[in-house]
Amino acid sequence: MNVIVEREKGLLELERRIEELRAATASQSVDMSSDIRALEEKYAQIQHEIFSSMSPWQKVHMARHPNRPTTLDYLAQFARFDELHGDRHFRDDPSIVGGFALLGTRAVMAIGEQRGRDTKENLRRNFGMPSPEGYRKVRRLAHLASRLGLPIVTFVDTKGADPGIASEEHAQSEAIASCLYEFTQARVPVVAVVIGEGGSGGALALSIADRLIMLEHSYYSVATPEGCAAILWSDAGKAEEAAARLKLTAQDLQGFGIVDEIVPEPLGGAHRDAAGSIARVLESVESSLRQLSALPTAELLEARYGKYRRIGAWHAERLEAVDHNL
Amino acid sequence: MPMPEWLRRRRSKNQNDGAALWTRCVKCAEVLYRPDLAANLWVCTKCGYHFRMNAFDRISTIVDNDFVEIGNEVQSGDPLEWVDKKSYPAKLAADRENSQLGEGVVCGFGTLTGRDVALGVMDFHFRGGTMGTVVGERITMLLEEARKRRIPCIIFTASGGARMEEGMLALMQMAKTTGAVARFMGDGNLFVTVLTDPTSGGVSASFAFQADVIVAEPKAMIGFAGRRVIEQTIRQKLPDQFQTAEFLLEKGHVDMVVDRHDLKAALGRILEYADDKPVAAEPDR
Numbered sequence: 107m108n109v110i111v112e113r114e115k116g117l118l119e120l121e122r123r124i125e126e127l128r129a130a131t132a133s134q135s136v137d138m139s140s141d142i143r144a145l146e147e148k149y150a151q152i153q154h155e156i157f158s159s160m161s162p163w164q165k166v167h168m169a170r171h172p173n174r175p176t177t178l179d180y181l182a183q184f185a186r187f188d189e190l191h192g193d194r195h196f197r198d199d200p201s202i203v204g205g206f207a208l209l210g211t212r213a214v215m216a217i218g219e220q221r222g223r224d225t226k227e228n229l230r231r232n233f234g235m236p237s238p239e240g241y242r243k244v245r246r247l248a249h250l251a252s253r254l255g256l257p258i259v260t261f262v263d264t265k266g267a268d269p270g271i272a273s274e275e276h277a278q279s280e281a282i283a284s285c286l287y288e289f290t291q292a293r294v295p296v297v298a299v300v301i302g303e304g305g306s307g308g309a310l311a312l313s314i315a316d317r318l319i320m321l322e323h324s325y326y327s328v329a330t331p332e333g334c335a336a337i338l339w340s341d342a343g344k345a346e347e348a349a350a351r352l353k354l355t356a357q358d359l360q361g362f363g364i365v366d367e368i369v370p371e372p373l374g375g376a377h378r379d380a381a382g383s384i385a386r387v388l389e390s391v392e393s394s395l396r397q398l399s400a401l402p403t404a405e406l407l408e409a410r411y412g413k414y415r416r417i418g419a420w421h422a423e424r425l426e427a428v429d430h431n432l
Numbered sequence: 433m434p435m436p437e438w439l440r441r442r443r444s445k446n447q448n449d450g451a452a453l454w455t456r457c458v459k460c461a462e463v464l465y466r467p468d469l470a471a472n473l474w475v476c477t478k479c480g481y482h483f484r485m486n487a488f489d490r491i492s493t494i495v496d497n498d499f500v501e502i503g504n505e506v507q508s509g510d511p512l513e514w515v516d517k518k519s520y521p522a523k524l525a526a527d528r529e530n531s532q533l534g535e536g537v538v539c540g541f542g543t544l545t546g547r548d549v550a551l552g553v554m555d556f557h558f559r560g561g562t563m564g565t566v567v568g569e570r571i572t573m574l575l576e577e578a579r580k581r582r583i584p585c586i587i588f589t590a591s592g593g594a595r596m597e598e599g600m601l602a603l604m605q606m607a608k609t610t611g612a613v614a615r616f617m618g619d620g621n622l623f624v625t626v627l628t629d630p631t632s633g634g635v636s637a638s639f640a641f642q643a644d645v646i647v648a649e650p651k652a653m654i655g656f657a658g659r660r661v662i663e664q665t666i667r668q669k670l671p672d673q674f675q676t677a678e679f680l681l682e683k684g685h686v687d688m689v690v691d692r693h694d695l696k697a698a699l700g701r702i703l704e705y706a707d708d709k710p711v712a713a714e715p716d717r
Binding site: 267269270271273274275277278279280282283284286287290291306307310311314326327328329333334336337338339347351352353354359362364410411414415417418 | 511512514515516564565566568569572592594595596598599600601602603604605606607608610611612613614615618632633634636637638639640641642654655656657658660661662665666670674675683684685
């Protein structure tokens with residue numbers, strides 16, 4: 107059960123009543139503006155209470171909200187999108203969408219993880235959990251982009267890579283490992299946006315980037331809170347506690363220097379104003395690409411290497427061997 | 433030249449002080465005399481089960497007799513200020529005591545059948561061989577230094593994946609090590625991994641499967657998702673053979689499965705192909 111959806115129910119009920127009163131005012135020429143105002147104030151107050159300070163666990167649920175804009179919603183706002191399919195080996199994985207796209211007037215390669223909105227679409231898209239074939243498609247498109255000199259824009263939204271039998275048989279590890287390799291070497295600017303869930307290696311495979319952008323209420327974590335709780339405490343039920351400990355919010359990750367930019371969401375979450383949220387994200391992507399495109403390739407690659415090299419670096423600047431033979 | 437004293441000292445304490453002289457095979461339950469087991473490279477004398485090895489025991493079986501460690505001074509912090517039943521620093525301290533290791537990987541330089549090699553050995557006994565910032569940093573240092581010296585690199589993996597207690601900083605080590613691997617390999621250097629029991633998660637999905645040549649030890653469990661996770665997802669038991677080294681060989685994921693007794697020779701032969709020195713023709717080896 108999604109805790110945000112639950113908390114929204116009261117608000118949606120209030121919204122409905124306000125609408126009814128408005129309609130009544132319009133049709134019966136009865137002045138109910140004071141009632142409406144009272145309800146609107148109450149609405150604003152509840153909305154503020156719920157959304158102005160969300161816990162990590164609530165943010166995880168906001169990231170999973172069924173109405174939250176998905177990769178295809180973002181791609182629909184590109185000036186053009188020509189989808190490319192398949193891994194050229196085995197099949198096309200619908201949990202990854204990607205292809206040539208025009209962001210404004212700039213030609214790019216856009217790739218993202220795609221979950222479904224309803225059960226039927228989720229089954230088709232495997233709940234946004236890519237298989238090795240999906241990651242091989244990502245790698246193929248990233249490689250193509252690098253060859254053609256097209257900047258890469260990715261949208262991250264997954265609980266993680268698919269953990270099924272077929273995925274193991276088809277070398278999920280190798281598929282992700284190769285994706286990581288490709289993105290560290292891509293000779294074009296890479297901008298990644300975490301729009302919903304950033305679950306573990308399955309998210310990292312699309313997000314080794316020159317700039318990592320996160321939506322305000324998205325999360326990015328070494329494992330889903332459920333997965334972490336299962337691994338550490340053999341109890342997925344302790345997911346809320348894990349969410350609090352993992353420091354998985356965009357704000358925490360900016361503090362660690364992992365996230366470069368946070369795009370704000372409207373009160374109540376990105377789905378409350380999907381068009382506006384998407385527009386803000388795409389503006390940020392465009393502005394990042396403008397800056398990154400100015401860099402010579404060698405500098406771009408050096409900066410990308412340095413960015414990850416510094417995370418968890420210790421005495422790296424003065425490599426001193428500990429010689430036990432002495 | 434005999435094994436240097438420091439290496440002898442740092443091998444598992446099982447063999448010398450205090451530890452019980454007898455142990456049981458994890459697979460066939462045979463009672464084994466520890467010194468015999470150690471002499472047999474920690475392979476069960478009855479069923480051939482390959483025990484999980486202490487990093488320094490492993491190093492002593494791979495290098496000729498020299499090993500210069502690097503990165504030992506790199507030690508974990510507590511970036512998330514993690515506490516559950518115990519604090520993260522307390523967990524680290526306990527594992528340091530039990531494993532006699534500073535962290536989950538030992539990196540350094542030595543020679544293998546006379547050829548210079550950069551060697552990284554992960555140890556499952558330290559926090560399940562999980563990769564946190566220190567493991568990522570040491571492996572990156574190893575690859576960067578090997579690249580400077582233009583020598584091959586061999587990494588033995590044994591890992592449950594990324595270390596939860598370091599959160600995203602741990603996950604980002606996959607990106608960091610990948611960058612170092614790509615630069616190392618991009619210069620034409622040979623990268624070999626030896627996957628030992630178990631290799632999974634963030635380690636299998638990064639440098640373990642980025643190597644030019646991937647060797648696995650017999651019966652080692654190797655995969656992306658843990659067995660338990662898959663069984664919970666599909667709600668059925670997996671066949672015993674699933675995710676074993678032999679299964680991966682059949683599926684085409686690894687180059688060879690090599691018994692521990694033959695490992696050094698096999699690695700030596702691989703190194704010969706990447707060396708400028710002429711390859712010694714010994715057809716019957």
